[in-house]
Amino acid sequence: MVKEPDCNLIKVYETLLTTFGPQNWWPAEGPEEMIIGALLTQNTTWKNVEKALANLRSHNQLSFSAISTLPLPELQKRIKPSGYFRQKSERLKALATAIINAGGLRQLAQKETLDLRTWFIALKGVGPETADSILLYAFKRPLFVIDAYTLRICKRHNWLPSSTDYAKAQNYFSCQLAPDPAIFNEFHALLVQIGKNFCRPKNPLCKKCPLNHLLD
């Protein structure tokens, strides 16, 4: 008998918030830095991204304008610690240039949420998670971010079947929660915290995970 894929997400959120406290995400000084970090942190630990961001900052290059005019070899040197530096340097430079050509973040913020999401996803190197992260954390739009941790947590706790993809998982969260960017922000950050500490890829269900026994 397979357990029904269901769970009280509001209860999950309250439990996590009580257990871990507010996470105060995204760890960036502003939307520009947030967006740069979002690209660099793809499949990469934030610790390594911080080194790349520090390199850019110390050279006064932590901005779209600087990155858009930076020669690729120099940009690669700066972001090397964050991995995939050949791919990411091209994609980051193209992203910075595209934002500038679109009139900057102020101009982009005029777009409707789903149009803005489509605009970002059209850029090479920006997929659903990166786009949703940017929209939630830089533009304050109520899109729930589904990362590898979130998907793994949902499946391992049997909230969702193993066939669940990004869109289905996002729908699962969106349908149960009020579309409040502040809640989405905090919830996603808390799930990352759980993922790092209690939900590794090859391990079975972790006994110490605070999410155990939360089914209705």
Added chain:
DNA sequence: CCCCAGGCGTCCA
């Protein structure tokens, strides 16, 4: 030594 990290694009059945 192996595993993992706050993904994405490409290729192929």
Added chain:
DNA sequence: TGGACGCATGGG
């Protein structure tokens, strides 16, 4: 449409 694979540095 979905599953493999490459991309790359750095830490446990």
